[in-house]
Every structure is written in structure tokens, then in C-alpha cells.
Amino acid sequence: MKALSRLLLLVLLVMPAAFAQSSVTLSGQTASATVLAGLTLVNNQVLNFGKIVTSGTTGTAVMTTGGGMSYTGGITSAPGSATAAAFTVTGTTGQAVNLTIPATITLAGPSSSTMVITTSTDAATNPITLATGTLVFHIAGSLAVSATQTTGAYNATYAVTVAYN
Numbered sequence: 001m002k003a004l005s006r007l008l009l010l011v012l013l014v015m016p017a018a019f020a021q022s023s024v025t026l027s028g029q030t031a032s033a034t035v036l037a038g039l040t041l042v043n044n045q046v047l048n049f050g051k052i053v054t055s056g057t058t059g060t061a062v063m064t065t066g067g068g069m070s071y072t073g074g075i076t077s078a079p080g081s082a083t084a085a086a087f088t089v090t091g092t093t094g095q096a097v098n099l100t101i102p103a104t105i106t107l108a109g110p111s112s113s114t115m116v117i118t119t120s121t122d123a124a125t126n127p128i129t130l131a132t133g134t135l136v137f138h139i140a141g142s143l144a145v146s147a148t149q150t151t152g153a154y155n156a157t158y159a160v161t162v163a164y165n
Contacts, residue, residue, distance in 0.1 A: 036092040037133075041162050043087055044136075047105075047117070049143050050082035058147045065122035065138040075145050084140040089130070089162050096127035096165035101139055102158050110152035117141045117156075127165040 049061050050069070057074025067084045069077060091097060105117040123137035139160070 036095060036164060037090075039089060039091045039097065039162055039164065041087060041089050041160065043085065043160075045083050045086035047085035047139055047141075048081070048083045049117075051078035051080040052076070052143075052145060053078050054145060054147075054149055054151075056147055059145050061143040061145065063140040063142070065120060065140045067140070073145075074147065084138040086136065086138050087160060089135040089137075091130050091133060091162075091164070093130060093133035096129050097135070097162050098126040098165050099123050099128060099137070100159075100161040100163075105141075105156050105158045107143075107154035107156045109154035110150050113150035113152075113154075115143055115145060115149065115154055117143050 049063060052061055052071075053076050055074040055076075059071060059073025059075030061075060061077075061082075062070045062072070063082055063084055065084050067082060069082050071077060089097065089099075099121075101119055101121055101123075103119060105119060107115045107117065109115065119139055119141040121137055121139050123135070128135060
């Protein structure tokens with residue numbers, strides 16, 4: 001009986017190997033790639049709050065994405081022009097992109113004084129589809145001016161990023 005058990009065990013161990021294949025081919029598989037046009041981003045117009053007159057009271061200059069201005073508190077405008085920033089993105093028609101703009105921009109002025117712009121944009125919420133291959137958007141916002149703001153020119157640089165989604 002022991003001999004029969006050993007023979008049966010040997011047959012069970014060898015049988016799966018007899019049915020296993022040493023190679024398998026699955027044909028008809030596909031590979032693909034999509035080539036997209038490189039993105040370009042052009043600044044057509046800078047963000048400029050123009051000239052602001054202070055009266056010793058804190059105030060805010062508010063710019064719409066269309067460039068319209070309003071003032072609250074102790075500030076008013078002086079002659080000059082204010083402009084919302086304007087950008088053009090060009091890429092592949094029908095592709096989605098993500099737009100990144102800073103939530104705030106800190107302007108540096110004389111004697112280490114600063115002012116902060118809280119930004120806004122008229123761009124749609126991400127992801128944005130380049131329906132025609134081109135997207136034009138604007139950046140504006142509100143500029144906080146303190147009651148003791150140092151007079152002089154204030155400037156900043158900031159980054160705008162566009163990437164395919």
C-alpha cells in the first residue's frame with residue numbers, strides 16, 4: 001500500500017507540469033501616444049493700480065478684472081490709468097489646462113514698506129478647456145493701503161503658471 005501511495009503522490013506532483021505551457025502569446029495589443037502643442041503664456045498687460053492718494057485713514061483700492069476701480073476708506077485716485085493684468089494662453093484645441101496664480105502679491109516700497117494685493121481672476125475654475133486653443137484671462141484684486149503708508153513707488157514680481165491637466 002505504501003508503494004501505491006508513493007506512486008500516486010508522484011503522479012500528482014508531475015501532472016500539473018505536464019499541462020503547463022512554457023510560453024504564451026497574446027497578439028493584437030495596442031500602444032498609443034498623443035502629441036500636444038507646447039503651451040505659450042504671454043503677458044499682454046501689467047497689473048497696475050495706478051496712483052493712489054492717502055488721507056491718513058486706512059483704505060482699499062479694488063480693481064475689477066475689466067480694469068474698473070473703486071476706493072474705500074481714506075484713499076482716492078490721482079490722474080493716471082489703472083489696468084488689470086491680461087494674459088493669453090495658447091495650446092492644443094480641446095485640451096484642459098490648470099492655471100495657478102498667487103492668492104496674494106506683496107508690493108515692496110520705500111523704507112521696507114509693503115502693501116498686499118489680494119488677487120482675483122476672470123478665468124474659469126480648473127481644469128480649463130482650451131476650446132479654441134486660446135484662453136485670455138485677467139488678474140486684478142484689492143490693494144490694502146494703511147493709514148501710515150509710506151509715499152513712493154511699490155513693485156513686485158509674481159508667477160503665473162499654466163500646465164496641461
